Amino acid sequence: MADVEVTVTGPLFDGRAAREFAAYADEAREQISEFAEEHVLALMGAAFRHPTGYYESHVKTERVSADTDRVHDSGIVYGPWLEGVGSRNSPVTRFPGYFHWRRTKALLALRAPVMAERLLQRYLPRVR
Numbered sequence: 745m746a747d748v749e750v751t752v753t754g755p756l757f758d759g760r761a762a763r764e765f766a767a768y769a770d771e772a773r774e775q776i777s778e779f780a781e782e783h784v785l786a787l788m789g790a791a792f793r794h795p796t797g798y799y800e801s802h803v804k805t806e807r808v809s810a811d812t813d814r815v816h817d818s819g820i821v822y823g824p825w826l827e828g829v830g831s832r833n834s835p836v837t838r839f840p841g842y843f844h845w846r847r848t849k850a851l852l853a854l855r856a857p858v859m860a861e862r863l864l865q866r867y868l869p870r871v872r
Contacts (some may be wrong), residue, residue, distance in 0.1 A: 763870070768864060772864075773813055775859055
């Protein structure tokens, strides 16, 4: 019986691929959450009739886990009312809300995969 020696080389086996994909995941998460924060703030800027800047200044992006960011309004008490999901929205009052969070979430559902795919194309050559 003969001995067989197998040598494996390349980015998959020396750790480069794992590092590149981790960097890709971080950059994708950061880009998508940055887009979400900018979009929700843009919607607020376009829709709010009498902005004071207080609510907008409390919109933050927080890293929840290694692969998850959360864009939120820091729990401002009138945030649900501005969004249109509070107990004092229509039909209780005439104000239906601005729907800035729901609109941003819907847009992210469409754009995030495209953004991630575009970014992935920049990382793939590094792991070949």
